[in-house]
Every structure is written in structure tokens, then in C-alpha cells.
Amino acid sequence: MAQTETEIVQGIGSDYEVKYGFNVPEDYFFKSGRGLSHELVDAISSHKDEPDWMRKFRHRSLEYFLARPLPTWGGGQTLQEIDFDNIYYYIRPTETQAESWEDLPADIRDTWDKLGIPEAEKKYLAGVGAQYESEVVYHKLQESLTAQGVLFLDTDTALREHEDVFKQYFGTIIPQNDNKFAALNSAVWSGGSFIYVPPGVHIELPLQAYFRINAENMGQFERTLIIVDEDAYVHYVEGCTAPIYSSDSLHSAVVEIVVKKGGRCRYTTIQNWSNNVYNLVTKRAVAEAGATMEWVDGNLGSKLTMKYPAIWLMGEAAHGEVLSIAFAGKGQHQDAGGKCVHVGKNTTSVITSKSISKNGGRAGYRGLLEVAKGATRSKSKVVCDALILDEESRSDTYPYIRIDENDVDIGHEATVSKIGEEQLFYLQSRGLSEAEASAMIVSGFVEPITKELPLEYAVEMNRLIQLQMEGSVG
């Protein structure tokens, strides 16, 4: 017999609770007080034993953060409700980083086991970084890659051990005062991934980082910097989850990427924060001549996400792709999208966005396509499709287009659809429940994107969609 709505809704909560939403006791090496201050910035910098230039960079960034107003677009009122004084900005769970899962404290190790990270590492990953609260507590790269000169480190270690190359790129793609949340991240950043792939090196298996928040009212501010040298290739995957709490947490990352001549970088995100996390992230890549940058951005969790992965196509014939999925359920607002800026000649880009909203959720596409004067024979295609599952839910499309060059080929398509009663009936008449039928239609809707993922992640994405859909039976 069909479950009642209450049973199903309760089922969802407990399912996230069991799989991701649990929390473990805090037994931390260091936990800051709540709130943000110059003293806190000093404390973070001292903990990390940073060079003076970084300490100054942090203080200046804090000034920028404090001086900037909150954006009035995107998250609207929800964004205005962030209580910055109630957040813990820095938690260092362990004194040292582990190279073996066994060396982690039991509670933290159990968390990773439950999330299946050590198992995934064995099966299909070339390297893993695992960030818990503010610090990367476990990090490992296959030795064969280390031997080829690949660097895959947490960003703090990269600053300590490779300061020259770090300093050359850090903050150059996303300036510290780029926007309010990039300024915040620049002030209190901790953890994240640093990747350098030497010329011609192809890393066949993905590198993965997993970001876990455990404490209530946590603020997580990882900083990621990826440099793909000439004709090299890397696929980096990030995942994230958090416990369910009744009060809010904040996640604000900055990700900077440089893809040099002929190189290719694919960056895949499966964002599955609990519904009390603000997710306000700045991601930007620069692609040199003949380089390819691809963002595959799946947003399923969080209370509010504002994230528009960007690609600056600087060199001739550079190619950029943004594949974005945004799924908003009850109490969620996904303001997602992508940006492509054409500067080099013969550059090409494709933005494909699929947004789904249900149970009063709000999902949208906000994107920018810009072609600078001189970027002749550039080509771009933007496709954004929205699927709305019920009457209470909402979808918005904000496609900004700025073209300063005549010799270009630009296409834009947008569709909005609802799940048809006839499609549902057809599938139900084959024995699928309403939830299974809806999930199948939604999986089909996002298939153009999930088919781009490695099998394990495609399965994961479909499973998460299934989980999201279980609440849509009314």
C-alpha cells in the first residue's frame, strides 16, 4: 500500500540522517569562539605558522568583507538572515594530518567509513583529500603520480612547501575583493586542495576531495587552487555533506583554476549539504590557447546556494563547458548557473543547465555569456531547461548576454516544463510508484549531464535524486 505523505517525509529525513546527517562528538585540538575579528584572523594565521604576506592578505581581506554590503540579488531575504556572529570560523580537529585512515581518531575515521571514502579510494581514485571542519585530516596521492611530479596537497601544506608556485597564482584568478564571500574566504580560508599537473601528464583516474562539516554553526572556507600545465589532464571531484541541525552553518569556498595551453581540466561537484547550510561559493577558471575547462556542477543540498562557475577563455581556440544541475526541494533555494567569457579568437563554449524544483523549492539559472571585442569567430550555446514538479515550486532564468563583437555565433534556448500526468500514469501503469515514476522522469531530464560523469558518480547522482524525490508524493 502507498505510504502516507508523513511517513515518506519522515523517511527522507531519517535517510539523510542515517547516511549523511549524523554527527559525532567533538574532541578537537582547537576550536575558535563564535564570530569574526582581526584577532581570529591572527589566531588562524598563527596556527598555520604562515608567512607574513599571507597574514596581511587575510587582514586586508577581512576589511574588504566588512566594508562590502551583502548582495541584494540571488538569495534575497534568505541571504540577509545569515548570522555571521553565530558562526565558528575555525576548527582544527586534529594536530596533524594522517596518511593512513587508521591514524585518525575513531569518531572521524568512522565518519569517513560511513561516507564510503576509503572504499572509493581503493576502487577508483588516484588520490584523496578529506577535509573535516577546517582542516584536511587525511591526504594521499598514488605514488606513481608523485613520481611524475604531480602535486596533490591540501592548500596549507602547499603554501608551506611550495610557496613560490603558490604565490604566483594564489588570488590572481579571483581577487580577494572580487565579491563579499570571496573576501570572507580570503580572510579565514583553511584547507582545500592544491593540484599541480606537470606538462603532458594525464591523470586517468579522478582525484577526489570530500568536505565534511560536523559541528553546529560551523563555517567552512576551503581554498582550492589547480594548475594544469601544458597538454596535461586532470579530473577533480568534490563531494560534501553535513549533519542536520536546526540552526545554520556556512560554507564559502574559493576555487581558482589555470589551464595552460592544450591542457584540460574537468571539475565535478556533487554538493549534498544538509538543508541548514548556506553554500556561497566563487569558482573561476582561466583557459589558455587550445585548453579545455569543464565544470560539472551538481547542486542537490543546502539551504541556499549561490554559485556560478566561470570560465575565462583567454587563448585562441580555448573551449569551455558548464554542465549544471540544480535540484531544490522544500525550504531550498538553488541559485546556480555558469559564466563564460570569450576573450581569445575562435573560442567556444557550451552552458547546459537543468534545474528541478519541488515541494515549494526554488531553483534557477543565472548565467553570463560575454564576448569581448576581438574574440572573432567565437561560438557559444546556452541551453537551460527547468522542470517544475508541483504548483508551489518556482523556477527562474536570468540569462545575461553581453556581446561586443559582431563576428560570433551565439545560441540560447530555454524551456520550462512540468511533469505530465500522462507520463506519470504511463510509468505507474507499469508498476512503478508515483515517487519512482517521478524520479525516473527527473533522472531522464538530467541524463545529458549524468552521462558525462564516471559511472560511480552517475550512480551516486541518480541515487541522490531518488532520495530527493521520495518527498514529492502528495
Next chain:
Amino acid sequence: MATLELKNLHVALEDGTPIVNGVDLTVSSGEVHAIMGPNGSGKSTLAYAIAGHPAYQVTGGQIVLDGVDITEAGADERAQGGLFLAFQYPHAIPGVTVTNFLRQALNAVRKARNGGVDDPMPVPEFRKLFLAKMDDLKVSRELASRYLNDGFSGGEKKRVEILQMAMLRPRIAVLDETDSGLDIDALKVVAEGVQQLVGPEMGALVITHYNRILKYIKPDFVHVFVDGKIVEQGGAELAEKLEVSGYEEWEKEGVTA
């Protein structure tokens, strides 16, 4: 032994317009019943109502499957109980391959028949069965990895409907105008496929306008359906009579024709 009983069934549209006006009919496994009627007589509405389409309201009477009243049951529960509707116009599900769809549907039905406990068919067994059925029904193997009904020709859609039926093994199958849009070769293949399934484990209710399909699926009973009612019943010979004289005789009597 399966039995579908329609007891004085009345069906209306959501706005209250009555379409089916009191149908009594019993279909048992091993039997082929044909419902023949002119356009607009309510044949498809009857098919949808049996399958549990939410837009059609049962305003009187009962639908009973194997002694269980399913009048209020959802379409999924009916399918799990052994009902199948081959659609006149099957819907496209972009992004979902025929294989994935059928595997999930089959496993949903198996789960229900296993008391709600997952009982998925092992993948190698599924593959073997699926390929065999595709070959039986002369469905091109290339269709297996295409999106369900997305860009299919009319003939491909109908074959895939019967393929679904062959995979899901219903106890009572309702075929709604399965002959429409099929050329004679396709019709033969589809009809043979249905004929093979009719037996101790399945009965069929074939809804059609024309006699054409009944040359290949021999009906045991023919019911003439006009204005939402069965107006005459007989054996296979009745279908042949209709082929010659049409429905005029009964339509004249109808009030709303």
C-alpha cells in the same frame, strides 16, 4: 487462474461528463475478449479506467481483480496485481533507456509480488530474457539503448508496448487499439506475441475499431460497445458481421450518438 470483473461500471471525466454507462464483463485467463466500437464510443476511457488513470472517475460499480476490489487502487498497485495496459499512444520518457525502464518496472513488480521485499532479477538473467523477447517480437536490438518511445515510429512504439507486456508477464492485459498505425507485417508479429501469452496465466481484452487484428488474435468473445455500453455480445462471427455492416445499426438507437 486470473479473473477481471467489471460490475456495472460507470466512468466519467473530471468535469462529470459520463462516458462509460454500466459495463458488466468478466475476463478470465485463457480467454480473449474483443471490445469493438466506433470512434468516440468510450472504448479508450474504459481501458484507462481499468488501468486506474486518475483523470477518469469511477462514478458507479466496481473493478475486481481475482476477487479483490481494485476500484480505488492506484495504477501502480493494479500493475503490481497483474494488470497491463498496452497504450494506444505510448508516452515518451526522454533520457530513460528502454532497458533501464524495463529493468526498474520489472523489479518494482517483482518487489510487490514478493510481499514488498526487493527481489531484483539478476542482470544476466534480465539480459537473456530481454534479448530473447526482443528477438521474438522482432524488435531491433538497437531500440534497447534508445530513450523510451522518444522519436520512435508508430510501429516501434506498439512493438515496444508488447515487449513490455512480454517482460512484465501480466495476468490480464488490456490492449487499446494496438492495431492502429501498424502495417500488416508488424501487426502479425505483435498479434502472435499476444497470442503466445494468452493461456493459463493470462487473459486479454482487445479494444479495437476494426476487425483487422482479430484475424490474428482469435477472440472467444466479442462485445459491441456503443455510447459507453455493451450493446451486443457474441463469438468471433460477430466481428466478421461488423466488418460488413459497421456500427450503424446500434448507433441509430443511441441517444447521444
